Amino acid sequence: MMEIDKIIGKRIEKGRRRKGLLQHELGAAVGRSESWVGQVERGVSTLDSLRMAERMAGALGLTVDHILAFDVRYATVSLVVQSPRSHEPSPRSPHMMSTDAESSETVLRRSFTLGSLAGLTAAIAGLSPDARAQVSRPSGGSVDQATVDELRSIGASYRRSYKSFPASSLVPVAHDQLQLVTSLRPKDQPTLLRNSLLVHMAEMAALAAVLLSLDLGDQEQADAYMDLGYQIAKELGSPELAALILGGRAFRTSYGGDPDGGLDYALAAVDAAERGASKRMRAWTNAVASEMYSSTGDDHGFRSSLEEARTLLSGPMDDERWGGIAWFDLSKADAYEGSDLVRLGRHAEALPSLDKAIERLSPEMLRHRCTAYISRAEAHAGANNVEAACEDGHAALDLVAQVQHRETLRRVTELHRGLRTHKTAGTRSLGEHVIDTRTLLKTAGSAA
Structure with a gap:
């Protein structure tokens, strides 16, 4: 029995009691038995999927982050920030990551329930010419669709966690996801699985970049992650990913003292989104453009962009395609x-x-x-x-x-x-x- 399971169980029990629910009532709410709820609360059984964690969080009025005890899981994770005076890559850089087996097992545990992923190594020694995101390794077995779907679901939860979770804990999470995807050898997978893994990789790179840039003030590493994400976006021809990365570049550039450059990136993000991104992504990129217009003193540009964002949000949405960070x-x-x-x-x-x-x-x-x-x-x-x-x-x-x-x-x-x-x-x-x-x-x- 893992200590983390006991912590999760205690939090679920406490949440249930605060809501005034009996174990069988909570079980009915999440589609499980009373005995299963009791086993989870005692730490004997674990939550068996991220979807179940989300159901539990909804039933108890809690966040998934709290239920899964991210604050405990990542409280002591090492986040090494590269010194501006150093010319050597940071140990947490996407270009140099740990290769020992113990670290690999830790990555797997942190990634919650991913099923049977044999041979996890989490090593990145270099980037491929295609998307600068894949490692040249001997071919292994393919990953099943269910595992990839669950990995993507976990990534969506991490991106939503940006709303409320500390930056110093979320950056290692995103970094570990990059390690994990790399260890699955996307280039050796069938095309659909390969592309799905690369999308997840780009989304985690974007999350790390935003946190490093706006929260932790490490612009050099933020740029490295943005480059990684954008290379994948171009490799896949993904308007959603390209818009996400270009929008992040707009903030990075404008806040770095170049508002005109920030506007250029924002308009590029709008153009990319219009080529087939989700409606919420199109709305967000227009809002980013409105901020960049205001930073350059352009009242008309600010008004027209924000009005376009509101118009897009007022109609039917296609949120299953949303690849952004947090929410808009x-x-x-x-x-x-x-x-x-x-x-x-x-x-x-x-x-x-x-x-x-x-x-x-x-x-x-x-x-x-x-x-x-x-x-x-x-x-x-x-x-x-x-x-x-x-x-x-x-x-x-x-x-x-x-x-x-x-x-x-x-x-x-x-x-x-x-x-x-x-x-x-x-x-x-x-x-x-x-x-x-x-x-x-x-x-x-x-x-x-």
Whole structure:
């Protein structure tokens, strides 16, 4: 019996009791027997699929991340950040990964229930000419469709976890998924399975890139993962993947001090999405373009792009094709509108949109709420509502501490520098909170 199974069982039992459910009632809700629920709660049996974990989470009103105890599984995972002065590849780089058998078994355990995957090695010694994503190894057996489907389902759960899970834990998860897919030798699989494995690989590369760039501030490694994802997108001719990676590039470039370059990437993402991506991806890329337009001072571009995003979201969706990170809906479109108006200097006009976004964003969307709060804080500051700006700055920092979103920390720091001349109790308190949060994130990075 694994210790992690006991932890999962305790969390399920606690969640069931809080909901006032008996074991047979929970069993009925998830399609299992009372005795099975009892065995899971005692840690004797395990949840046998990610789909069952999602059913359990829905029945108990919990997140899949919490039920599967990701905070325990990944609390001590090593995340080595490459030094800017070093010319050697980081051990966590996609170009240099561990090859020992013990590490391979750990990757398999972390990947939850993947069935029988014999010969897992998790080694990447070099990239293939095709998609720069496959390792030249002796041919082995093919992977069955059920295993690949489950792997993709796990990846979708990890991408959804971006809404609320700490960056320093999710990056190793994405990295391990890349190791796992590589060990399955996609180039040796039948075409449909090969392509599905490569899509999963690109999605995990995109997740790692976004976390490294916006949350952990490691732009060099973020670029490596983006390159990996984009090579796969081109290899497969996938509009969904190309739009996802190009949209991420837009943020990376704009936040790096090149708003015009960010707009170019955003428009390329829109063009890629229009060639056959899901409707939600098309909506998201237009929202990204709206932000990039506002960063360059183009009011018309901002308005037209955001209107297109809302139009796409208002019709029937094809979400089985969504390959994006976390989620994008009308509440997030409201947040984009408010943030865009702040960038355009129209602070009073931005406040209603941000109020609506914060009210409508679901509680588990911690990163999205985090950025909405700092945008509203900036809007309040621009409208000379000092205390309201400080209050929202505190709210943003509380969420930064949970998800490690360093880009928001940077924005709150700038906000405080602009407000500190008021010398109020609120501005002093915000300054102390900034220091505390910076120390907390530094400590978390050292522990990782």
